[in-house]
Amino acid sequence: MKRSLFGLIAVYLLFCSFLGSAMAEDKVLTMSTTTSTESSGLLDVLLPEFKKDTGIAVKVLAKGTGAAIKDGMDGNVDVVFVHAIKKENEFVEAGFGTKRYAVMHNDFVLLGPADDPAGIKGINNSISAFEKIAAAKSPFISRGDDSGTHTKEQSVWAKTKIPQVADSRKLVLEGKEIEVASKKPVDSESWYFSIGQGMGKTLTFADEKRAYTLADRGTYIAYKYGKTPAVELEVLCEGDNDLANP
Secondary structure: OOOOHHHHOOOOEEEEOOHHHHHHHOOEEEEEEEHHHHHHOHHHHHHHHHHHHHOOEEEEEEEOHHHHHHHHHOOOOOEEEEOOHHHHHHHHHOOOOOOEEEOOOEEEEEEEOOOOOOOOOOOOOHHHHHHHHHHHOOOEEEOOOOOHHHHHHHHHHHHOOOOEEEEEEEEEEOOEEEEEEEEEEOOOOOOEEEOOOOHHHHHHHHHHHOOEEEEEHHHHHHHHHOOOOOOOOEEEEOOOHHHEEO
16 A cells, blocks of 8 residues: 555655755755645655655755745745645746756545535536535535645635635644635635634544545545544546646
8 A cells, every 4th residue: 555655646746955955964855745745645655765865864844835835935945845736846946946847747626525515526627616616505624724736726716606715813833823814715614614723633623523625635535444443435527627736
């Protein structure tokens, strides 16, 4: 199962700024990455092998893509390993990173309970699926953390016919308070819940609430087939271009 993650994990992109000095001085490389990467189990496979081959340990800081990129902008890490192509390009263009490398890819999947109260199973159009969830007022859990997954979810809602309203929430990451500005469907207070959590906790919460959510396929596989107890959420919508990652 762990081997399969190599092909299934989302598009993560590597920015190197101080790699040479990290290798030469203390043999520790600091990497800011997404909670999806950490939750997938991929790093548990790769990092021991990397240390065995190079002698370099990797210190991992897992958070949403926005916060991970901010680490790079502040010069707090050597590598940023994330999945939100627009933000990544802006990061490099602004001079914070030396180059963007495409490393891996997979896709996002729209998950929900097996009984599928909104009736989206088999729909291969995520925009239509989101509209049906809204029409049914079925519970939807948003990460709400400025991550790559949250960014993708926002982009799908923006393409629906449902009016969007401004929303914001304050998150505390490593003792620092940040404000995440986003949008949500109008009149959605009773069914749309933005929780400000990573991918693993969002999957668990959606599973407990029998709600819909968007996830990267790699983390979903890890929580569906590699965890005990496993989440019961099912893949109900997949495969369209709007769910591609990147």
